Amino acid sequence: MSLKRRAFIGSLAAFALPLSPQPVPLRLRQLASHIYVLDAHNEEPNADNGGLVVNTGIVAGSHGVLVVDPGAHASAGRALAKTVESELKMPIVGVVNTHAHPEHVLGNAAFAHLPIYASAQTRQLMRQRCQMCLQALTRLVGAQAMRQTRIVLPNRTLASGDSVAIARQRFAVKVFAHAHSHGDLALFEPRSGVLFGGGLAYRERIPEMQEASVYGWLDALRQFKEWPVRQFVGAGVGTVEQTMDTTHQYLAKLASTVVDQIKRGGDMNSIATEFTGPWQQWSGYAKRHPLNVQRVWQELETLWWNGQLPP
Numbered sequence: 001m002s003l004k005r006r007a008f009i010g011s012l013a014a015f016a017l018p019l020s021p022q023p024v025p026l027r028l029r030q031l032a033s034h035i036y037v038l039d040a041h042n043e044e045p046n047a048d049n050g051g052l053v054v055n056t057g058i059v060a061g062s063h064g065v066l067v068v069d070p071g072a073h074a075s076a077g078r079a080l081a082k083t084v085e086s087e088l089k090m091p092i093v094g095v096v097n098t099h100a101h102p103e104h105v106l107g108n109a110a111f112a113h114l115p116i117y118a119s120a121q122t123r124q125l126m127r128q129r130c131q132m133c134l135q136a137l138t139r140l141v142g143a144q145a146m147r148q149t150r151i152v153l154p155n156r157t158l159a160s161g162d163s164v165a166i167a168r169q170r171f172a173v174k175v176f177a178h179a180h181s182h183g184d185l186a187l188f189e190p191r192s193g194v195l196f197g198g199g200l201a202y203r204e205r206i207p208e209m210q211e212a213s214v215y216g217w218l219d220a221l222r223q224f225k226e227w228p229v230r231q232f233v234g235a236g237v238g239t240v241e242q243t244m245d246t247t248h249q250y251l252a253k254l255a256s257t258v259v260d261q262i263k264r265g266g267d268m269n270s271i272a273t274e275f276t277g278p279w280q281q282w283s284g285y286a287k288r289h290p291l292n293v294q295r296v297w298q299e300l301e302t303l304w305w306n307g308q309l310p311p
C-alpha cells in the first residue's frame, strides 16, 4: 500500500475515534505551603468531561504525598500520580476516599498497593455496590474513559474523633452517618485551615442529593464551624463563604420551603416558582434542582407523617 493511501486510511480512522474528554489542566494549584488541589470540571459526569469532575486534594508531607479522592477511573489516577511525582518530586503514599460515589473512588484502581482510608460505611457501601456504580459511570462517560478500571476497596478505616497522622501530617476526622451520602468522611488539616470534605460543599453548582438527608447535611455543615476552616476542598473549592456557606443557604432554603409547602398542603411544582435565589445561576440548576426537590420532599413528608418535623 502506498504511503499516501496509508496516511489517508489513518486519517479516516482518527476521524472515526470518539472525541477525547475535555482536558482539565493537569497542574497542581497551591492553596497553602504544603496543600494543593487538582481542579476538575464543575459539573456532573458526562461523555465530554470523561468523569473528571472531582477536585482532588493533595497534602505534601516530608517524604510522601496524601491524595484525597483520586478521581473517576484508572487513567485519572495514573495521571494524578504522574503529575504529583513530576511537580512535587515525591511519591503518593496514601489515598483517602471521602464517600462511596463512583467519581470519587474508582481512581483507587491506580493505587491498589497503597493504604486507602475511608469510613467503615464507605467501605461497606463500596463492597455492596461498586460493581453497579462502575457500570453506571461507564454508561455516563463511556467505556474508553473507564478502561482498565477495577474496584479497589479501602483497606484502612477512619472514625469520628480520630486524630490521625498520614504522610507525617496530622488531621482531625469527622464522619457523618447520613449527610451528602452515608458515611461522609471529612479531614481537617489545622496548620493550613484546609478542610477536605468531599461532597459536603459545592461552589456555584447545585448539590447532588440523590441519597442525602437534608437535615443531616445541614447538621454536618454546622459541625464544621467547630473547626477554624479557611478553605474547603471537595465538590467545590474555595473559602468558607464561597462553598460551605452557600451550600448551607441552598439546603436551608430548600428544607424550609418544602416544609412550608407540606404544612400548607401545597405541592412540589410550586417550589419551582417560589425558589428564587443565586442558585438559579448555578451549574446543574435545570436538571439537578427538580430532583433535589423530589428527594427532600420525600424525606420531610415522611418526618411530617411521623410527627418529627421541627415546629
Ligand SMILES: [Zn+2]
Residues within 6 Å of the ligand: 099, 101, 180, 181, 199, 208
Ligand atoms: Zn457525592
